[in-house]
Amino acid sequence: MSKVMTLADRLQKARVASTPEVSDRAKRGLAAYVGAQAQGMQAIADLADGTAATAIGQLGLSAMSPTGLDCASGCAFCCILSGDDGGTITESEAVALHSTLAPLVGQRDGRAWHPKACPSLDPETRTCRAYDARPMICRAYVSTDVTACEAVSNGQVAPGPGTLGPYHTYLAAIGLSRAALKGTKRVATYALSRVAAAAVEGKSLDDALTAARHKPAELDAELKRSKRDISRAS
Template identity: 80%
Template sequence: MSKTPTLLDRLSKARSGSAPEVTDRARRGLMAYVGAQADVARAGKELADGTAATGVGRVALSALSPQGLACADGCAFCCILTGDDGGTITEAEAKALYSALAPLAGQPDGRTWHPKACPSLDPVTRSCRAYDVRPMICRAYVSTDVEACKAVSEGQAASGPGTLGPYHTYLAAIGLSRSALKGVKRVSTYALSRLAAAAVEGAALEDALDAARHKPSELDAELKRSKRDMSRA
């Protein structure tokens, strides 16, 4: 008997912690993603490591064409990360980032330009050294005003920068994946800046993942922030 209906059934009953309309969008995306997979074991794995959630987010992002953006290569105020977290990423994103950065271990990184900059950044060109595998949070964060980004990087409030809706859909999809796989597989999220720092400092993959792994409550908190941001939008 196929196990696909079981996975789909779990998804149909899962809860995300995000707003209902965002959860519905994420659920539809995940169910389409899982339903299209012929290999059930692989579908479960991609749900668990966040590949499915990222796929849902990227499809939603590809449908947008925001106008008037100031974003350009070498413009990197958004890569100055506050706190010790830098943003939520999935296991699949963490592993892809690690693979891109580990060969660069020991080279000067973004922190020689700015102490809070992402270690993935090239300190001279201020381009992302992991651009092709940059996580969803980096893809979805855009701005119409570079000066506003500079102000935000200095801890001031400013309008112009913000996160596009697909990031919220992606987050809801991670929440749904975790709920659907409860008791079956662990779904973890990771801190972008801790993972990137460990990779460029030469840590082994498992050690980098251990250093960057979030407690489950951190995804709950990010989903709560996302829900609040969506209600203000």
């Protein structure tokens, strides 16, 4: 109980570089998550590995019914990733992704379809081979115009694709978790494409996490991009 109270106090004092609305939503979500945990140690572990942030993001997504989307199974321009990072994911998401992809070692992966495609992708069907374990960044990215997605995948700027609000809340929740646990537990983030590549190449979970772990500044940079995107959308 005292540990839960201490964590609640730390969360209350935590700050994150997001908009006040998103920060407040993430903080309320984390407070509710922690309050619902019977075991303080479990709440701390869930904040540290991103389980709590992901739960908050997924709850937000489940409350939405966006319309007019072009998204469909086998439509995978959004799985063509820029750079070698592919996007920010939490430790719990990295572990789930690795666990799903590790048995597929040796199989052809998305890069047989497109050199920059996510290694989680099936190159023939262009569907995600880790669909149930796909991270928030994949769940929240949608588009009203698939031709714009193709243009974006070719490095152009085009309106249509974008990230739903719960992704920003999830990111803020990771930042708040890091601030609340500062000095006690590491709250790391990871590169989606590097985790997936390591898994399909047969690397162990530990090696995959080591290869894909972000420097702390990467979350700060992603939070800045998120804040800019929120401002543009409002």
